[in-house]
Amino acid sequence: xxxxxxxxxxxxxxxxxxxxPGFVWRTVQAEPAxxxxxxxxxxxxxxxxxxxxxxxxxxxxxxxxxxxxxxxxPGAREGAALDLDGRFALHPALAPIKDLYERGLLAAxxxxxxxxxxxxxxxxxxxMETAAPDLKSVRxxxxxxxxxxxxxxxxxxxxxxxxxxxxxxxxxxxKGDEAALAISNLESFMRGPPGGLESFEALYDEDSxxxxxxxxxxxxxxxxxxxxxxxxxxxxxSAEYPRSPFGTxxxxxxxxxxxxxxxxxxxxxxGGWDTHVNQGGAQGQxxxxxxxxxxxxxxxxxxxxxxxxxxxxxxxxxxxRTARENGNAGTDHGHANCMFLIGGGxxxxxxxxxxxxxEPEQLYEGRDLALTTDFRDIFAEALSGHLGIExxxxxxxxxxxxxxxxxxxMG
Amino acid sequence: xxxxMKTTVALFAGLLQPLSGAAATxxxxxxxxxxxxxxxAVQVLNRLGYGPRPGDVERVMRMGIAAYVEAQLYPxxxxxxxxxxxxxxxxxxxxxxxxxxxxxxxxAQRARAQMxxxxxxxxxxxxxxxxxxxxxxxxxxxxxxxxxxxYSERQLEEVMVDxxxxxxxxxxxxxxxxxxxxxxxxxxxxxxALGNFRDLLGSVARSPAMLFYLDNWLSxxxxxxxxxxxxxxxxxxxxxxxxVPGQRRAAGLNENYARELMELHTLGVGGGYTQxxxxxxxxxxxxxxxxxxxxxxxxxPDLHDATTQEVLGQExxxxxxxxxxxxxxxxxxxxxxxxxxSEKLVRRFVSDDPPEALVERAASTFRASDGDxxxxxxxxxxxxxxxxxxxxxxxxxxxLEWLASSARGLDIExxxxxxxxxxxxxxxxPLYGAEPPTGYPDVAExxxxxxxxxxxxxxxxxxxxxxMRGPTGHRLLSGSDPVEGVLERLLPGVETDRxxxxxxxxxxxxxxxxxxxxTAVSLTLASPEFxxx
Numbered sequence: 001x002x003x004x005x006x007x008x009x010x011x012x013x014x015x016x017x018x019x020x021p022g023f024v025w026r027t028v029q030a031e032p033a034x035x036x037x038x039x040x041x042x043x044x045x046x047x048x049x050x051x052x053x054x055x056x057x058x059x060x061x062x063x064x065x066x067x068x069x070x071x072x073x074p075g076a077r078e079g080a081a082l083d084l085d086g087r088f089a090l091h092p093a094l095a096p097i098k099d100l101y102e103r104g105l106l107a108a109x110x111x112x113x114x115x116x117x118x119x120x121x122x123x124x125x126x127x128m129e130t131a132a133p134d135l136k137s138v139r140x141x142x143x144x145x146x147x148x149x150x151x152x153x154x155x156x157x158x159x160x161x162x163x164x165x166x167x168x169x170x171x172x173x174x175k176g177d178e179a180a181l182a183i184s185n186l187e188s189f190m191r192g193p194p195g196g197l198e199s200f201e202a203l204y205d206e207d208s209x210x211x212x213x214x215x216x217x218x219x220x221x222x223x224x225x226x227x228x229x230x231x232x233x234x235x236x237x238s239a240e241y242p243r244s245p246f247g248t249x250x251x252x253x254x255x256x257x258x259x260x261x262x263x264x265x266x267x268x269x270x271g272g273w274d275t276h277v278n279q280g281g282a283q284g285q286x287x288x289x290x291x292x293x294x295x296x297x298x299x300x301x302x303x304x305x306x307x308x309x310x311x312x313x314x315x316x317x318x319x320x321r322t323a324r325e326n327g328n329a330g331t332d333h334g335h336a337n338c339m340f341l342i343g344g345g346x347x348x349x350x351x352x353x354x355x356x357x358x359e360p361e362q363l364y365e366g367r368d369l370a371l372t373t374d375f376r377d378i379f380a381e382a383l384s385g386h387l388g389i390e391x392x393x394x395x396x397x398x399x400x401x402x403x404x405x406x407x408x409x410m411g
Numbered sequence: 412x413x414x415x416m417k418t419t420v421a422l423f424a425g426l427l428q429p430l431s432g433a434a435a436t437x438x439x440x441x442x443x444x445x446x447x448x449x450x451x452a453v454q455v456l457n458r459l460g461y462g463p464r465p466g467d468v469e470r471v472m473r474m475g476i477a478a479y480v481e482a483q484l485y486p487x488x489x490x491x492x493x494x495x496x497x498x499x500x501x502x503x504x505x506x507x508x509x510x511x512x513x514x515x516x517x518x519a520q521r522a523r524a525q526m527x528x529x530x531x532x533x534x535x536x537x538x539x540x541x542x543x544x545x546x547x548x549x550x551x552x553x554x555x556x557x558x559x560x561x562y563s564e565r566q567l568e569e570v571m572v573d574x575x576x577x578x579x580x581x582x583x584x585x586x587x588x589x590x591x592x593x594x595x596x597x598x599x600x601x602x603x604a605l606g607n608f609r610d611l612l613g614s615v616a617r618s619p620a621m622l623f624y625l626d627n628w629l630s631x632x633x634x635x636x637x638x639x640x641x642x643x644x645x646x647x648x649x650x651x652x653x654x655v656p657g658q659r660r661a662a663g664l665n666e667n668y669a670r671e672l673m674e675l676h677t678l679g680v681g682g683g684y685t686q687x688x689x690x691x692x693x694x695x696x697x698x699x700x701x702x703x704x705x706x707x708x709x710x711x712p713d714l715h716d717a718t719t720q721e722v723l724g725q726e727x728x729x730x731x732x733x734x735x736x737x738x739x740x741x742x743x744x745x746x747x748x749x750x751x752x753s754e755k756l757v758r759r760f761v762s763d764d765p766p767e768a769l770v771e772r773a774a775s776t777f778r779a780s781d782g783d784x785x786x787x788x789x790x791x792x793x794x795x796x797x798x799x800x801x802x803x804x805x806x807x808x809x810x811l812e813w814l815a816s817s818a819r820g821l822d823i824e825x826x827x828x829x830x831x832x833x834x835x836x837x838x839x840x841p842l843y844g845a846e847p848p849t850g851y852p853d854v855a856e857x858x859x860x861x862x863x864x865x866x867x868x869x870x871x872x873x874x875x876x877x878x879m880r881g882p883t884g885h886r887l888l889s890g891s892d893p894v895e896g897v898l899e900r901l902l903p904g905v906e907t908d909r910x911x912x913x914x915x916x917x918x919x920x921x922x923x924x925x926x927x928x929x930t931a932v933s934l935t936l937a938s939p940e941f942x943x944x
Contacts (some may be wrong), residue, residue, distance in 0.1 A: 004446050118672050119686070122849045147942040166687035168839035184839075193868035196931055199917040200868055206908060212807060212855050213864065216941065252916040271846070276626045276667050294657075327663015328629045333670070354678040365686065 008206070012394075032279060037310050037387055038257055040266045040300075041143060043129075044293070044317035046273035047121060049331050049336035051323060051369060052286055055081040055089045056106055061358040065324040067261045069331070079282025085109070088351050092282050093290035096298035104349040105188050105301070105308070106392055107409055111336045111353050112373040119333035121274070124318035127314055129172035131376050132397050143265050145395045146383050150264065160223040161264020166249035166268045174267055179219045186233060186252045191366055194222045232259035238303035242295040246270040250300040257307060266389070268297070275304030275319065277328040297342060309344035312386040312410075314378070324359055335368035339378060347411040377405055385410025445800040451476050453904035454803055457944035459483050460566025463818030468903045472939060479627060480792055483567035484605065484785055495562040503550040509594045509706035518545045518587060549589040552596060553842045554828045557835075559587050560815040561825065571604040572596065572786070573811070574759055576843075578752075579615045579676060580850035581624040583843035588624050590706060593844060594692045595620035608782030609743040612676065616739060617708040619701045625848065627668035628700040632716035634663065638696065639731050641714025648768065664716075669693035677742040679751030680850060684723060691720040693735045695727060749777035753787060755853075760791050762805045763854045769796040804905070804943045807855035812840035812944060813867060818937050820901040824876045834870055838863065864942075871936035875929045888924055897931045902940055910938055 030063045040101035057073045057238050071091055073085035082088030082098050086111065090098055100106035116133035118124050129134040131142030147163055163180035165171050174180040183189045192199040204210075204217025232255035235375040241247035256263045272289045279286045297315075301308055320337035336356075342348070356362050356370035364370040392401040412453065452471040456463040471479045482489055497504060504512060517525065517734035522541035526533055559569050599618050615621050622628040632638050657716045669692035673684045673699050698715030701708065710732045720727045723745070724739055729737040742748060752775035757765035772794070773787050780786040795800060808816060814831055825831060835841050844883060845851050852858075860888065878884070889895045894914055898907045918927040935941055 048615070055714050094416055117686070118680075119670065120680060120690075121847060122674075144850060168860075168862060169857055170862075182860040184862055184866075189862060189865060189868070191869075193865060193931065193937065194872040195868070197915065199913065199934060200865075200937065202912075202916075203934065204864070208939045210943075213859050213939040213942055215861050216861040217864050219866050223861065224865075230940070276665060277629060295726055326665055327631055327633070328626065328665055330665075 009116060036260070036264065037144075038266065038312070038347065039143075039382065039386055040253060040268070040313045042293075042297070042313060042315045043125075043171065043173070043267070044267050044273050044315060045125065045269050045271045046317075047319050047321060047333060048273040048289075049279065049286060049338065050110070050317070050336070051320065052106055052281070053091050053094070054084075054110055054247050054280070054338040055091060056087065056163055056355070056358060057081055057083075057089050059088040059358045061075040061323075061360075062170060064152060065358070068329045069279050069324070069325045071282050071337070079299060081282075084391075085351055086087075088357075089230070089245055092121045093285065093287040096295040097265055097294045097340070098188060100298065100301060105338060105344065107346050107348040107350055107352060108343045108380055109339045109341070109352045109373060109407075111356050111369055111371060112339050112375055112378060113336040114375055115333075115371060119319065119335075121318060121333070128171060128298070128318050128375060130314060130345075131395065136188050137398060141171070141173040141381060142177030142395055143173045143267070144178050144180060146387065146389060147178040147180075147265065149383075149389050149391050149395055150270075150342065150387060159264075160219055160226055161261045161263050162258065164253075164256065164263055164267070166229045166252055166266070171267055171269065174265070179215065181219060181223050182258055183252070185248075186227075186255065189223060190231070190233075192228075197221055197224060223353060229260075230259050230261050230263065232256050237299070237303050238305070239299040241299040241303075242292050244292045244296070246247050246292055247296045247299065250296045251303070252319040254300055254303045257311065263362040275321070276326065276330040279325075279327065279330045297340075301342060308342075312341065312343035312345060312382060315340045316375065322367050323363055323369055335364045337369070339375070341378070341382065341409055343386070345410050347409055352407045352409065375399070378409070381406045381409050416898075421816075440842065445795075446803055447904075448472055448476070448796050450803060451798055451903045453477075454798060455479060455568075455792070457804075457816075458797070458806075459570060460562045461569065461812060462819045462944065464819045464829065465900050477793070479637045480789070483565070484789055485838050486565035486568035486681070488603070489564050489634070490563050493556060494566050498558055498562075502555050503595055504548040505546045505555055505597070507548070509591050512547055512548050512590045512593060513706040516545045516548055516590060518590070519539055540601065546589060548593050548607045549583050549843060550829075553595050553832050556596075556842055557828045560811065561818050567788075568601070568604055570759075570770055572601050574602055575600045575611065575819060577845070577850035577853075579611075579621065579754065580845050580848055581620045581843070582846050584814050584846075585624055586705070588620055588814075589843075591618065591620035591623060594618075595928070601783075605785040608748075608777070608784055609740065610782070612743050613736065615676070615741050616672070616696075616699070619706055619708060620703050621668070622699060622708070623835040625668035625671055627696055630665035630668070630697050630699075631663060631699050631714040633693065636694070637717040638713055639715040639717040642713040664690070664693055664697065666693035671697060673742065675848055677751065678747040680744055682745070682751060683705045683748035688722055691722050691727075695717065695722070695738050697736060698732070707797055718797075743782055744778075745772070746778065749782070753777050753791075756787060757791055757796075758853055760788070761794075761797050762803045769794055803836075806944050807829060807859055807942055808856055808944050809851065809853070810835055810840040810863075810867075811842075813942065814838075814870075816941075816944065817871075817874055817901075818878075821874075821878050821897075821932065822883050822900070823881060838866055838870070859942075864937075868937040872929075874936060875932035879925065879929050879932060884925065884928060887928055893924065893928045895929045897928070897935055902936050903934075905940055905943070907940065910940055912934060913938075 038078035052071055055071045063070050071081045072079050074080050074089050076224040079092055082092060082095060084101060086117045097106060114124060114133045116124065116127050123127050128209060129141050130138040132138035132232050160179065161181060163174050165174050165177065165182045167182050168184040172181040172351040204214055208214050235255045239249045246268065253266045253268060270293055275286050297313065304311060306344050316339055317337050320334040322334045326332050354372040356372050360366060361371060376396050376399055380396060383395065384392060421840065424512045449468060449472065452468045455476055456467050490590060516616060518537050521539055521541035523533065563569055582586050583592055599614040603614060666689050668753055670689045672692060673682065674680050678684055694716040696840050698711045698712055715731060722741060725741060727734055727737050754770045757770050757773060773791055776790045777787050791797060814834060832842065840851055884937050887896045890896045898911060904938060917934055918930045921927045
């Protein structure tokens, strides 16, 4: 197994999280050698402008179509994009993650997204979260189905914290038959109901007979117990996270991972991408959001250090934005977009995917970046390569996963 | 002993007199009389309003269910709670126009512009003050809305206002929306809440709140397209200026409103429109903008795209502003709209899984009445499906419904509503705070997560403490069985043996009667039974 140190400096590498947890969850105890793989999904809700996130600076049409919002080419005196491979460059606000790319820990996929033609946020998010484009009848999330298909089949072996979303409401991605938890704030979650956990548990026990509320109520009680027995907040961050809701989400996911409470999949939202008006170029509205986004991811990786060997982060957004800027120096709803994969197992330092070009005749419906990679292929490759899930068909309804199409993203 | 709902119904069934009013229509329709009259009253109070206050169930039964429903359908016929009116009168911004609010509560940006115009130095303290003050109107509006949910006699009107505000969602934290909201709720949503759908739709389309929220105020004919008029005041025109004071330069098409108009406001996502339709509609609505000097609607021919449009296969032969109006006519009368709105109303009033037959009937009433919302709502809330066992207590309360029904059930006089508004934020449903144009979801799964139940449990205790301090606490404590009193108030028509036993065991060892009472309230508010309506 390749081992690559995530930490930026030797000094940080000395920081150890070898504290012995007061309670060791029993399956962990049973297989001490097995380090649990964790998949972290980050949803850029609102449709991020992928063309300004990963800038195709070698395309003259990019600059023609975006006179007011284009990010300057690498080498420009001010606000230059950060060159990755001579064709594509990161937005300068993403400087914190460039280092991960250079060390081969971050891969980008461009022209990726959903084949659905919808430009509705609501629908496109739903389709991406269910991984079932244009199939409204699918009600559960792809990550929940992935849990069902996961190779760890002993139901007693699952932690109540197997799947967590750092939000008040459970995102569609995690909805379904497998138990999943929404935690908007670790501290208040662990404090539990004030009347005492026992009476709360009694309220929601089997006798309540409530088919909808019983399950979430019982899971809440069990999860609180598990967290109290093995408090994740003891693990202080060893990197500086942005002071933002997103930064806090990632910090708490890192704490949960360090605490070994059995997290297999985690989910965080980051919003503010619907830039119809005054989006900005190297500076401005989008730049500020990207600073939060990139800063959060970089801190997360530095904080987890070697544990990133077992962690894969995938970023996604419901669709891209129009290739041309609109009348308000913003962009409207588009089609294909860009994704990042970050982790010790990622074959990074590469930009994957076939680039369709940005000339007028190459654009989807004459206006948007065309799609060359279905997002489901990336999800499937991640599930297979990282979580070792072999039966992928049940995760992707009415979709034939073709392993031959995998990029080899996971080393 | 735990009795099931079924045996409870059987016990009551023998005692029932022939049902009157709405419940009778269901028998006439040949359906089974599935609910007892008491349950039917509970259903009406939970669905046409924010839950029963003490005595409400009996009041509705005395009045007759049909008569109560009929009165609620005509809110202006109901005498409003004078205490509430006194309260609302204190919120001085409620009666103000957007223009007045603009002058009185300018955003920091506008305040800065004003200072610069007057040539003085920038006073940063004054700017900070302006920024804070510009939130006063939306704060008052939020308190008024909550006060109405809690204390208005016109409960159905409040439910419909909530429904339409969610349907035609705008987000208070987007720019100047917060200054447009007062007028939007009062003159657009509330005015047409039980009126004609086309009137409501047209009123929304011209509202600065929606024009700003979905960016249409910035949308203009694309470069090179023929325009319907010349910019006014040509002589004074400068670069970067459209010639109208207070107008920002608008320079291109923005299709945000056009898309949501069809997807969310009228046809629904499968309603049969294409990307071409979205672009055509966006062009037709160019020039529908806001006069930023007054904060009111303005049509600007010089921004309007004069090309002929075809929408949903129909040629739009009107020109100028009538072009948009003609499209609104077309959309409001489209069968997909009738269906989409009906289904959403049935989901709100009856069940997360709207019974198909009822949706069909509601949609046909919508079409036959040319979008008369009152008629559609009446059909839904007097239907056999509404009074069916499947629908009884089938809805999980949203945070707003949960909070409001707690305060109503306990009959608490909340003097300062701001903590409750904070609680709504914490429960992820701040008023006027839904960012996406879809508004908040109206199905159980969205609100039934583990984390949400814990937050509600935590709040239950705070509500119990605060609520039992006042006269309600005294009244309950002076009754013969305070715990029974709590259950009767909060869960009328519901089997509560299980909950009663749980409360007894949790309160064991608590000697102080007040402590026991708080435990009873706190556990009841947190119970799965009380999460349903």
